[in-house]
Amino acid sequence: MSLYERIPNNVDLSNDKRLLRALEHWLPNYMQWWSDMGPEGFQADDVYLRTAVSVEPGGWAHFDYVKMPDYRWGIFLAPPEHDRRVGFGDHFGQPAWQEVPGEYRNMLRRLIVTQGDTEPASVEQQRLLGQSAPSLYDLRNLFQVNVEEGRHLWAMVYLLHSYFGRDGREESEELLERRSGSDDKPRILEAFNEPIVDWLSFYMFTTFTDRDGKYQLLALAESGFDPLSRTTRFMLTEEAHHMFVGESGVRRVVRRTCEIMRETGDDDVRRQGAVDLPTVQKYINLWFSLSLDLFGGEVSSNAASFFSAGMKGRAQEPKYADHMALEGAYQMGGEQIPLRNAMNEVLRDSYIEDCEKCLERWNRVIAEHEIPYRLSLPDRRFHRHIGAYSAHSFDPQGHRLTVEQWNERCDEFLPSEKDFAYVRNLMAPGPKGTPEIGKIAHWISKPTTGIHGMPFEFEYVRREQ
Ligand SMILES: [Fe+2]
Ligand SMILES: [Fe+2]
Numbered sequence: 001m002s003l004y005e006r007i008p009n010n011v012d013l014s015n016d017k018r019l020l021r022a023l024e025h026w027l028p029n030y031m032q033w034w035s036d037m038g039p040e041g042f043q044a045d046d047v048y049l050r051t052a053v054s055v056e057p058g059g060w061a062h063f064d065y066v067k068m069p070d071y072r073w074g075i076f077l078a079p080p081e082h083d084r085r086v087g088f089g090d091h092f093g094q095p096a097w098q099e100v101p102g103e104y105r106n107m108l109r110r111l112i113v114t115q116g117d118t119e120p121a122s123v124e125q126q127r128l129l130g131q132s133a134p135s136l137y138d139l140r141n142l143f144q145v146n147v148e149e150g151r152h153l154w155a156m157v158y159l160l161h162s163y164f165g166r167d168g169r170e171e172s173e174e175l176l177e178r179r180s181g182s183d184d185k186p187r188i189l190e191a192f193n194e195p196i197v198d199w200l201s202f203y204m205f206t207t208f209t210d211r212d213g214k215y216q217l218l219a220l221a222e223s224g225f226d227p228l229s230r231t232t233r234f235m236l237t238e239e240a241h242h243m244f245v246g247e248s249g250v251r252r253v254v255r256r257t258c259e260i261m262r263e264t265g266d267d268d269v270r271r272q273g274a275v276d277l278p279t280v281q282k283y284i285n286l287w288f289s290l291s292l293d294l295f296g297g298e299v300s301s302n303a304a305s306f307f308s309a310g311m312k313g314r315a316q317e318p319k320y321a322d323h324m325a326l327e328g329a330y331q332m333g334g335e336q337i338p339l340r341n342a343m344n345e346v347l348r349d350s351y352i353e354d355c356e357k358c359l360e361r362w363n364r365v366i367a368e369h370e371i372p373y374r375l376s377l378p379d380r381r382f383h384r385h386i387g388a389y390s391a392h393s394f395d396p397q398g399h400r401l402t403v404e405q406w407n408e409r410c411d412e413f414l415p416s417e418k419d420f421a422y423v424r425n426l427m428a429p430g431p432k433g434t435p436e437i438g439k440i441a442h443w444i445s446k447p448t449t450g451i452h453g454m455p456f457e458f459e460y461v462r463r464e465q
Helices: 017-037 102-125 136-163 165-177 199-221 226-264 277-293 301-309 339-368 403-413 417-426
Strands: 046-052 061-067 329-332 335-338
Touching: 017 102, 017 136, 017 165, 046 136, 102 136, 102 165, 102 199, 102 226, 102 301, 136 165, 136 199, 136 226, 199 226, 199 277, 199 339, 226 277, 226 339, 277 339, 277 417, 301 339, 329 339, 335 339
Parallel strands: none
Antiparallel strands: 046 061, 329 335
């Protein structure tokens, strides 16, 4: 199969000799990275996966069994909008750029590389999880997320190769060289250097960190650099499933815990082999706070420059009345911040609002079981490592703590070593290894539906014999 047939695309790859040549060099390195850092132990198995094959709203994805190394990572851009204009900032109303504007070249490259770096990072973080999957359905969902994060890397590498010449090629190689958690070549953003070793962490990550991804992509989808806008708009269609995996995963854990609490009447559900709700709360505290950091500092001149340049907007920019954002201020703890400098905080606000909806859904399950407990998001000041609140410690309600108070109480707020050990042990692989068809681990409930019209009792992953 020739290279352009191997890569599904809507960018007329067969006629773009320069891009083809660049990808010919990059592809073997990508495949090497996938075999070194992709899901460990399942590369020879048939997995029931969806593959993006077009950008048609109704039929963009094809579902079938595929071995992960044979997955057809493609390049898709949302269809062009006729006469698209820059939607915000200093160039508001001017025609959108089809080529990189020289004065914003470095800025754009940095935005693309930072986004691109998160994609392979998450695959690396999750690479051992397959061994402890609670069901074949979940195992398949993990791999679906992994191959699509791989495709998102392709999406960013496409932009680097097509629009940034030699620097773009170098950046593309470096995207394959950094490693999550490495001391000398770590991934760029901190939440992407934390290993994900248990499935509760995976569901939290896909709820909160992939949702950060959604908001970054929404902001980039507004970009006046049209190829970036079109690329990220298509990535958002895939991202929705990742967040579904997370939100419904936590919901199923919570449901199972509630069922066990009702059935046994035992207050100590750990004795019954379930995740107690206070531990779920601590995991929320951890992954929500790590994900908040990804939006950057509250007051940011970088964010202001991205906005002024028309490179990175707000989520759903058209819903705002004023696209210049030169007047008005953002209220931050009694201070007035010029709006453009507060763009990280504006995006973080949209994100938090969205996260609240997940909490509502989880709490509804608890309420249905008539259990007097509520999960909640911690205050945005809690456990921050970046920005105005990083210099001090706060409890989940946002009250300032002294260092001594924090050290004394942090195990109340965040999973302790003991909590992690309990969860890891609970979710350790069973004696038979991969789950059987239709079976589910004790600590999580079955999903209400399967994938693509298939029942839960379907062989989503066929182990090689
Ligand atoms: Fe992604
Ligand atoms: Fe994702």
